[in-house]
Amino acid sequence: MSTLTNLTLKIWRQDGPDAQGRFETHQIPEISDEASFLELLDILNERLIEEGKEAIVFDHDCREGICGTCSLMIDGCAHGPQKGTATCQVHMRVFNSGDEIVVEPWRAAAFPIIKDLMVDRSAFDRIIEAGGYITAPTGGAPDANLIPIPKPVSDAAMDAAACIGCGACVAACPNGAASLFTSAKIAHLNLLPQGQAERYKRAEAMVEKMDEYFGSCTNHGECQAACPKEISIDNIATMNVDYLKSKFKNRKALAR
Amino acid sequence: MSITLDSKIPEGPLADKWQNYIANQKLVNPANKRKFKIIVIGTGLAGASAAATFGELGYQVEAFTFHDSPRRAHSIAAQGGINAAKNYQGDGDSVHRLFYDTVKGGDFRAREANVHRLAEVSVDIIDQMVAQGVPFAREYGGLLDNRSFGGAQVSRTFYARGQTGQQLLIGAYQQLARQIGLGNVKLWNRMEMVDVVTIDGRCAGIVTRDLMTGEFSSHSAHAVVLATGGYGNVFYLSTNAMACNVTGAWRAHRRGAAFANPCYTQIHPTCIPQADDFQSKLTLMSESLRNDGRIWVPKNPDETRSADQIPEEDRDYYLERIYPSFGNLAPRDVSSRAAKRMVDAGQGVGPLKNGVYLDFADAIGRLGKDVIEERYGNLFEMYERITGESPYVVPMRIYPASHYTMGGLWVDYELQTTIPGLFCAGEANFSDHGANRLGASALMQGLSDGYFVLPYTIAPYLADLLNKPIPDTSHPEFAKIQQEATDRFKQYMAIGGTKTPDHFHRELGRIIWDYCGMDRNANGLEKALSEIPALHEEFKKDLKVTGSDTSINQTLEKAGRVDDFFELGLLMCKDALNREESCGGHFRSEHQTDDGEALRNDDDFAYVSAWEWTGDPSNPVEHKEPLEYEVVKFATRSYK
Numbered sequence: 001m002s003t004l005t006n007l008t009l010k011i012w013r014q015d016g017p018d019a020q021g022r023f024e025t026h027q028i029p030e031i032s033d034e035a036s037f038l039e040l041l042d043i044l045n046e047r048l049i050e051e052g053k054e055a056i057v058f059d060h061d062c063r064e065g066i067c068g069t070c071s072l073m074i075d076g077c078a079h080g081p082q083k084g085t086a087t088c089q090v091h092m093r094v095f096n097s098g099d100e101i102v103v104e105p106w107r108a109a110a111f112p113i114i115k116d117l118m119v120d121r122s123a124f125d126r127i128i129e130a131g132g133y134i135t136a137p138t139g140g141a142p143d144a145n146l147i148p149i150p151k152p153v154s155d156a157a158m159d160a161a162a163c164i165g166c167g168a169c170v171a172a173c174p175n176g177a178a179s180l181f182t183s184a185k186i187a188h189l190n191l192l193p194q195g196q197a198e199r200y201k202r203a204e205a206m207v208e209k210m211d212e213y214f215g216s217c218t219n220h221g222e223c224q225a226a227c228p229k230e231i232s233i234d235n236i237a238t239m240n241v242d243y244l245k246s247k248f249k250n251r252k253a254l255a256r
Numbered sequence: 257m258s259i260t261l262d263s264k265i266p267e268g269p270l271a272d273k274w275q276n277y278i279a280n281q282k283l284v285n286p287a288n289k290r291k292f293k294i295i296v297i298g299t300g301l302a303g304a305s306a307a308a309t310f311g312e313l314g315y316q317v318e319a320f321t322f323h324d325s326p327r328r329a330h331s332i333a334a335q336g337g338i339n340a341a342k343n344y345q346g347d348g349d350s351v352h353r354l355f356y357d358t359v360k361g362g363d364f365r366a367r368e369a370n371v372h373r374l375a376e377v378s379v380d381i382i383d384q385m386v387a388q389g390v391p392f393a394r395e396y397g398g399l400l401d402n403r404s405f406g407g408a409q410v411s412r413t414f415y416a417r418g419q420t421g422q423q424l425l426i427g428a429y430q431q432l433a434r435q436i437g438l439g440n441v442k443l444w445n446r447m448e449m450v451d452v453v454t455i456d457g458r459c460a461g462i463v464t465r466d467l468m469t470g471e472f473s474s475h476s477a478h479a480v481v482l483a484t485g486g487y488g489n490v491f492y493l494s495t496n497a498m499a500c501n502v503t504g505a506w507r508a509h510r511r512g513a514a515f516a517n518p519c520y521t522q523i524h525p526t527c528i529p530q531a532d533d534f535q536s537k538l539t540l541m542s543e544s545l546r547n548d549g550r551i552w553v554p555k556n557p558d559e560t561r562s563a564d565q566i567p568e569e570d571r572d573y574y575l576e577r578i579y580p581s582f583g584n585l586a587p588r589d590v591s592s593r594a595a596k597r598m599v600d601a602g603q604g605v606g607p608l609k610n611g612v613y614l615d616f617a618d619a620i621g622r623l624g625k626d627v628i629e630e631r632y633g634n635l636f637e638m639y640e641r642i643t644g645e646s647p648y649v650v651p652m653r654i655y656p657a658s659h660y661t662m663g664g665l666w667v668d669y670e671l672q673t674t675i676p677g678l679f680c681a682g683e684a685n686f687s688d689h690g691a692n693r694l695g696a697s698a699l700m701q702g703l704s705d706g707y708f709v710l711p712y713t714i715a716p717y718l719a720d721l722l723n724k725p726i727p728d729t730s731h732p733e734f735a736k737i738q739q740e741a742t743d744r745f746k747q748y749m750a751i752g753g754t755k756t757p758d759h760f761h762r763e764l765g766r767i768i769w770d771y772c773g774m775d776r777n778a779n780g781l782e783k784a785l786s787e788i789p790a791l792h793e794e795f796k797k798d799l800k801v802t803g804s805d806t807s808i809n810q811t812l813e814k815a816g817r818v819d820d821f822f823e824l825g826l827l828m829c830k831d832a833l834n835r836e837e838s839c840g841g842h843f844r845s846e847h848q849t850d851d852g853e854a855l856r857n858d859d860d861f862a863y864v865s866a867w868e869w870t871g872d873p874s875n876p877v878e879h880k881e882p883l884e885y886e887v888v889k890f891a892t893r894s895y896k
Contacts, residue, residue: 016807034531036642042536042758045811049756054803055811059324062497063537065638066422067328082641089641114468115808122445125325129437133430134389138309138707141380141387145344148398158391158416161423165327194389 004092005030008100009044011056017112023102033093037080038063038070040092041103057116065089065228068164071171072117073104078168078226086166086228106171110178110213121167123213124181131205132185134194147193160187162229172226175215180223182210183239184231190242200249203242259514259868261881264668265369270887271352274373277669278712282719289314292718295462295477297449297504299326301421301699302682303483304428305706311435313711318475319432319441322448322467322499322813327429330485330497331682331702334421335542335635336405337413338385338699340378345402349410351375358697359888361407361587362662362690363840363856365520367864368885369669370687377708378700382414384707388427392416406543407587407694415696418542418635424699428706448813449504450741452480452511452678453734455727459677463738465745467813470805472742474734478721479677479714482508483706486661486683488521490821490828491773492765494658495527495540501817502824505665505684513673514866514879516666516686518824519832522693522841523774524659525591528642528652529611538657539642541614542635543695546584548619548628549652551575551591553612557602563613563651574598579896587893589692589841589854592656596774597852599655611653620648656774660698662689662841663831666866666881670713671705674866679714681705686864691840748815749805753798757814760795764788764818764825772829777845781833785826789874792822823873830867830876837861858890 007028014021031040038060045055061069065086072087074080080090095101103117111119161184169180186203189195195202217236224233266277284292293316296307304326307319323329341354355375359366382400386392392414393401402411416423435441444464451463453474461476484504488494509515526541552573554566574594576583586594595612604610620628625648629636636647643653664686665673671687673680682702689697727733767787771780795818803809838847838854839861847855864881 032532032534035534036536039534039536043534046756046758049800049802049811050754052800052802054809057808057810061323061328061499062330062333064333064539065641066419067330067332067497069323069328084637085641089638091642091644093644118808121324125327125433125436125443128430128433133434134387135434136384136387136389136431137312138305138384138431138711139380141383144342144382144386144392145399149394150398151394151396154391154394154398157389158423161391161416161426162419164422165325188391189389192389192391194387 002033003030004033004095005097007031007095007098010100010102012104013056013116014113016115021113031092033091035092036063036088037074037090037092038088057118059118060088063088066164068166071106071119071166073106073171075102078106078172079228084228084230086164106167108170108176109215110176111167111170124165124167124178126213127178127182127206127209128185130209131198131202132189134189135198136194149193153191157188157191160184160191160231160235163231164229166228168226168228169223170214172222173215174220174222175218177217178210178214179217179236179239180227180231180233182206183235186242187235187238190238200242200246203239204246207239207243259674259866259879261514261666261674261866261879262668263367263881264670266669270368270372273369274376281712282716284715284719284722286314288722290316291722292316292479293318293477294479294481294714295320295475296481296483297462298329298483298485299323299429299432300329300331300483300485300682301425301428301702302706303481304329304425304432305703306481306483306681306710307441308428308431308435309707309711311440317435317441318444318477320444320447320449320464322446324445326432326443327426329425330500331425331699332422333497334699335418335540336544337403337415337420337696338381338424339405339412339696340382340414340700341375341412342379342382344400345411347410349412353410354378354412356888357408358688358694359690360891360893361692361694363692363854363893364690364858364862364885364888364890365839365883366688366690367883368888373709374688374701374704377704380708381700381703385424385427388431390416390423390427403544403547404585405695406546406585413696415544418544418632421699424703428703450507450816451737452508452675453737454511454675455731455733457676459675460727460731461729461734463734463741465741468808470807470809472738474729474738476726476728476734478718478726479679481679481681481710482665482684483681484684486664487824488658488661490765490825491658491769492762493530493535493538493769495524495538498537501820503817503820505680506820506824508665508673508675508678510869512675512869513678514666514868515663515827516864516866517663517831518828518867519772519835519842520662520691520840521658521828522588522660522662523592523656525588525595525656526614526654527657527659528639529606529608529655539638540657540659541639541652541654543588545614545632545635548631549584549614549616550618551584551612551614553598553603553605563605563615572603581896587692587694589843592774593843595656606653611655613651614654615651616647617651660693662686662691662693666864670716671710672713672717677717679710681710691842745805745812745816748799748801748812751797751799751801753800755798755800757799757801757811757818760791760799761814761818761821763791764821767791768825768828772832775843775845776832778833781829784829785833788822788826788829795819795822826873827867827876831865834865834878835861856892
């Protein structure tokens with residue numbers, strides 16, 4: 001255990017969606033390297049409140065890297081410098097004494113800023129509502145072991161399903177595209193036998209809903225690099241294939 | 257107002273009760289369902305699955321969450337798995353065995369009929385979730401895999417890597433999203449319920465605060481379902497997410513819903529020990545790790561060698577030694593207290609000597625690193641990110657932390673609280689786990705309540721309201737309660753003291769952890785009962801909230817939640833003081849056996865304590881629901 005000293009935080013403050021934003025500078029004289037990055041913000045916030053100032057608004061909840069609530073561009077990287085790690089799991093030991101750390105919200109047209117570091121990611125919910133499910137109303141499901149699923153298939157579905165919906169992929173993308181998020185859900189459900197009945201309808205509906213809000217994918221690959229769950233861009237290929245097929249395979253022909 | 261506790265347990269032999277209930281309950285016909293509006297608060301496993309199913313059935317549904325999206329609810333953080341009596345492994349499991357294990361695990365303080373129903377519907381849950389596309393772990397033949405969990409001698413736990421809660425919540429969220437997309441459910445996000453409105457003795461609706469604008473509004477409905485989770489954050493440091501709170505349940509309690517067994521809180525044995533004073537939360541390491549990890553401490557309290565340098569003969573594998581038949585899989589309360597005894601005896605490990613080792617060296621030697629990585633890879637990574645140590649190389653350090661609360665709003669067999677029309681599901685109610693919850697049973701209960709119980713049990717209540725007018729939000733009672741809520745939040749802003757809500761939360765947490773944590777006694781509890789009101793008074797005089805109340809203000813949100821934790825904390829201590837026995841998660845040091853095990857008192861305490869709010873937080877009234885066991889015989893819980 002050791003202590004970091006003399007950190008400078010440059011933090012984005014913005015009073016509301018339409019207000020002018022600005023950077024605010026705060027000095028952190030010392031902090032233990034055992035502290036998480038968000039605990040650093042907690043400590044700063046308590047100090048601000050005690051000084052009679054408004055606390056910095058940021059989204060966070062589980063602090064275990066699974067709920068996907070936290071965000072933050074830290075030094076220009078979505079979720080900070082540590083690979084495969086959400087902001088809430090970044091600990092101060094990845095920084096050095098004397099560092100200047102720049103903290104910004106996700107920046108994407110589809111994620112308007114609510115206040116300070118908090119953005120509105122509800123466009124993701126609209127994509128799921130459009131088709132990110134298997135229609136299986138409660139009751140009447142067949143026995144769970146009725147359909148064996150080969151382990152590699154189930155594992156691949158699970159790899160895609162690990163997405164936490166944080167939006168880092170969008171924030172990291174120069175086009176503000178949501179292809180990694182959308183494709184992860186399409187791949188999760190389209191790989192499984194249970195998802196076959198709605199496979200092409202799902203791909204079509206989700207992609208077209210995505211296009212209403214987000215930019216287009218031009219294969220930069222920044223999304224994969226930023227993803228705290230290291231979701232693969234192979235899923236985007238799966239999505240594109242299924243979307244394309246959805247356009248020329250009509251449902252009746254498919255039934256034959 | 258006076259409360260009567262009618263548990264409404266159906267007629268017939270235990271194993272037939274649920275089927276008898278279904279066969280004889282009143283129904284609402286499909287064309288009439290659209291005439292009824294149901295409000296669901298919370299979108300975790302219980303809330304999302306209930307709201308989705310109500311929507312499918314044709315009710316008008318409004319779902320509220322204080323998160324930005326329903327997918328954020330804390331059910332998502334459950335790691336280990338979900339139990340179901342499928343007996344896919346052919347190892348002797350059955351509905352009866354799951355039922356019995358749950359009652360026994362709960363230390364004979366749960367309602368038999370509810371637990372049996374839970375065990376019955378557990379098998380439907382797995383079918384349902386697989387149909388929805390939850391990618392549970394599978395064997396190479398393509399069939400579902402199971403693992404074993406604390407408190408059971410069969411392998412009945414289904415899992416999706418170490419992210420079972422995530423996959424189940426996303427499954428339920430997707431079903432809810434489908435209903436939202438179809439227009440059957442209206443979703444209100446970033447909206448916090450701040451009060452319950454009762455008119456003429458029934459729940460008429462709720463008052464909410466829009467977290468984005470600070471606006472208060474009223475919502476009326478035929479029935480309201482609270483699925484607002486547990487109150488483990490009363491300890492400040494817990495494995496719960498930062499925003500988890502008791503406000504939903506507590507505000508209902510203040511309006512007449514009895515609060516049951518508040519002292520039954522669960523301390524989870526496998527969390528990463530606290531590293532520092534400013535720590536904001538503790539992180540759970542799934543209990544499933546105990547399948548392959550061995551727990552030990554050095555025999556010598558003055559041990560200075562690193563773990564790998566300590567030879568076998570200088571290690572104490574205390575769980576295997578004390579509980580040979582269950583060993584490292586002893587139930588949560590039993591293994592938590594054992595860890596506390598070791599640390600209290602000075603045998604703790606780590607820089608602060610506040611943990612015990614959970615060692616995978618043997619398992620890696622036996623199964624290979626690849627198998628261990630397959631089973632626990634993401635947990636090991638998480639541990640390494642937090643502590644900077646790799647469990648493949650050095651043993652994990654773990655220590656118990658507050659994790660789950662068995663207590664909650666009192667509900668009858670239909671999951672209805674003592675306020676007619678107000679239902680409560682999931683961790684927020686008290687119903688199924690008695691004094692201690694077994695691992696992999698929380699996900700089971702949340703989904704059971706939401707998918708398979710409430711959709712049946714809400715119908716009789718609604719059927720009686722058919723074609724009867726219900727009060728809408730123009731009723732003066734709504735205006736009155738909305739004004740009270742508005743004034744309460746204005747008051748937090750107006751105090752203008754010197755201390756933050758987090759400061760008070762930390763102080764409160766310290767009192768509760770010290771006197772009403774893993775080990776409780778009358779002196780400590782008396783002390784807590786005098787310290788908590790004093791601190792609450794200070795909160796009311798010296799709280800400082802900055803910012804405005806017309807845009808998002810997380811400091812203000814926190815102030816409201818901490819305010820409610822004070823009163824709940826007081827009730828917890830009161831309940832713990834009254835219950836002069838040790839059972840499950842409630843351990844009174846005055847009541848223990850010679851070798852330090854919990855000593856239950858079935859003659860005097862085989863009841864549910866259900867507390868009634870009187871307006872004075874220090875003087876609640878206790879009501880008792882006797883627990884009558886038809887099938888299960890009281891036995892001393894032994895895992896030796």
